[in-house]
Amino acid sequence: MGGREATMVLLDENGIRCDGRKVDEPRRIMIRAGGLKNADGSAYIEFGDNKILVGVFGPRDVHPKHMANTDTGILRVRYHMEPFSVGERKNPAPSRREIEISKVIKEALEPAVMLDKFPRTAVDVFIEVLQADGGTRCAALTAASVALADAGIPMRDMVAAIAAGKVADTVILDVNNEEDQAGQADMPMGYMPNIGKITLLQLDGVLTPEEYKKCIEVGIDGCKKVYELQKQALNDKYFGNRD
Amino acid sequence: MDNKRKYVIPGDVITTGPFRPEQNVVLDGNKIISTTVGITEIYDDSVRVIPLTGKYLPKINDLVIGKVVSHTSLSWELDINSCYVGFLPAQDVFGRDFSAHADELSSKLKTGDLVAARIANFDRTRDPLITIADRDLGKIDSGDLMKIAPSKVPRLIGKRGSMIQMIEEATNAMITIGQNGWVVVTSDNHEGLLKAKKAIQMVDEKAHIANLTDQVKEMLESRSES
Known part of the structure; x- marks a missing residue:
C-alpha cells in the first residue's frame, strides 16, 4: 500500500517472489464442491494459505418478510472471518471490512445468478474464512460461485476471481499477504470467463494507465486458470471426473 | 435424435445455431448456454439441460407428496420440499358444504401427516394451490x-x-x-x-x-x- 519501504525482498533479480513464485504464477489452489450435508450447496477452497468454507441455502422463504421482492428472488451474502483465522484473535462481530466485502461479493455474484424464476424467495450465501492469508475476497467469491452451482441456482456463468497487483514496480498475479502489506498495488478482480465480463474490480494503490491495462490482462488470464479448477471441482462431484 | 449427451456446468456453451432454448438454458446471441450443472439433450430443434441439482419448483399438475406443517381455520399449509409452501383449502377435503364453525380441520389432517396431492394452480404471484380431490390422492396412512x-x-x-x-x-x-x-x-x-x-x-x-x-x-x- 502506497509504496511503504519493504524490509523483505518482494521480488529478487531473477523475478522470483517472496514465496518462491514467478510473477505470473498463482498460489496452489484446491477447490472442492459439496461437503456440507445440511446446506443446499457448498464448497471449500484452499487458495495458498487461505481456507474458506461456503454454504448456500435456497431459494427459500425470506425473513424478515419486508425484504422479499415480488418480482424476483434476492441474493444475500455474509462474509465472516473466524476469530482464529488471523494471527491476533479477531472479534467475531461483523466489522466494517466484513460488511464491505459481503457487499462487493454480493454485487459480483448478482450479474451471474438468475433469480427471476424464484420471486418472493432469498438465496443465502454464508462465507466462513477459516484461515486468512491475503486475497480472501477473491477466494471467497470463487468458492461462493462453485457453491451456488452446487445448490443448483441458475447462473449465466461462473464467476472466477483472483487479484493482480504491483510490487517492486512489476505487475504480478495473485497478491499474497506480504505483498498486499508491503506492495504498491492490489487489484482484486472477478470475471465471468465464458461471457467475458468483469463483475468485481477494486484497486488499492496507485497504477499508471499502462500498468492498469497490464493488470487487467494478467488478472483475466489468472481468472481463466481459476475457472478451470472450478470446473474440475464440479466435474469431480457430479460426473466422477469423466467428461 | 438424442445427439451425444454432454456434461455441462453453468456458463458452458452447449451449441450454436438455430435451436430453441428450453429448460435450464439461455440464449446469448447465437450461443446456447447452460445455466446449471447437468446433462444436455439436443433434439431436432430444441436444446435443454437435465439438472443434477437444485430445488423443486412447483408445476401445475405435478403429483407431489407433502407434509402438513400447520393449519388455520380455512386451510392447511404443506411442506412440499420447495421454496414455497403448498396451500390446501379446507373445501377440498370437506366438500362444498364446509363450514369454518362446524368442521375442525385437525379431524382430517394433523400436523405431520403425509399427503399425496396434486398442484392445482401455481404462478409467480401466489403460493402453489394444492388439491387432493382426485383418485389416488389424499392422506398416506402407511409406508x-x-x-x-x-x-x-x-x-x-x-x-x-x-x-x-x-x-x-x-x-x-x-x-x-x-x-x-x-x-x-x-x-x-x-x-x-x-x-x-x-x-x-x-x-x-x-x-x-x-x-x-x-x-x-x-x-x-x-x-x-x-
Whole structure:
C-alpha cells in the first residue's frame, strides 16, 4: 500500500517472489464442491494459505418478510472471518471490512445468478474464512460461485476471481499477504470467463494507465486458470471426473 | 435424435445455431448456454439441460407428496420440499358444504401427516394451490418416506416408467413418487421394502450413470438369490 519501504525482498533479480513464485504464477489452489450435508450447496477452497468454507441455502422463504421482492428472488451474502483465522484473535462481530466485502461479493455474484424464476424467495450465501492469508475476497467469491452451482441456482456463468497487483514496480498475479502489506498495488478482480465480463474490480494503490491495462490482462488470464479448477471441482462431484 | 449427451456446468456453451432454448438454458446471441450443472439433450430443434441439482419448483399438475406443517381455520399449509409452501383449502377435503364453525380441520389432517396431492394452480404471484380431490390422492396412512433430489425423479421413473416398474415388480412394493423428490414406499414384506429402498437410494446416488437400469436390475436380482 502506497509504496511503504519493504524490509523483505518482494521480488529478487531473477523475478522470483517472496514465496518462491514467478510473477505470473498463482498460489496452489484446491477447490472442492459439496461437503456440507445440511446446506443446499457448498464448497471449500484452499487458495495458498487461505481456507474458506461456503454454504448456500435456497431459494427459500425470506425473513424478515419486508425484504422479499415480488418480482424476483434476492441474493444475500455474509462474509465472516473466524476469530482464529488471523494471527491476533479477531472479534467475531461483523466489522466494517466484513460488511464491505459481503457487499462487493454480493454485487459480483448478482450479474451471474438468475433469480427471476424464484420471486418472493432469498438465496443465502454464508462465507466462513477459516484461515486468512491475503486475497480472501477473491477466494471467497470463487468458492461462493462453485457453491451456488452446487445448490443448483441458475447462473449465466461462473464467476472466477483472483487479484493482480504491483510490487517492486512489476505487475504480478495473485497478491499474497506480504505483498498486499508491503506492495504498491492490489487489484482484486472477478470475471465471468465464458461471457467475458468483469463483475468485481477494486484497486488499492496507485497504477499508471499502462500498468492498469497490464493488470487487467494478467488478472483475466489468472481468472481463466481459476475457472478451470472450478470446473474440475464440479466435474469431480457430479460426473466422477469423466467428461 | 438424442445427439451425444454432454456434461455441462453453468456458463458452458452447449451449441450454436438455430435451436430453441428450453429448460435450464439461455440464449446469448447465437450461443446456447447452460445455466446449471447437468446433462444436455439436443433434439431436432430444441436444446435443454437435465439438472443434477437444485430445488423443486412447483408445476401445475405435478403429483407431489407433502407434509402438513400447520393449519388455520380455512386451510392447511404443506411442506412440499420447495421454496414455497403448498396451500390446501379446507373445501377440498370437506366438500362444498364446509363450514369454518362446524368442521375442525385437525379431524382430517394433523400436523405431520403425509399427503399425496396434486398442484392445482401455481404462478409467480401466489403460493402453489394444492388439491387432493382426485383418485389416488389424499392422506398416506402407511409406508416409509424417502427423500431424493427432485432433479433425479425423472431418472427414478425411467423412460415410460421402466425403472420404477422394474423395482416394483422385483420387490412387490408399492412406490408413490412425488415430483418434489419425496417418495413413499409401502410393502407387506419387510425384505422387499428394504430392497426397494436400497434401489431408490442407488438411483439417487448414481443418477448420472448411463446403464443404471442394468445395475439396479443386477442389484435386485443378486439379493433375491441370497
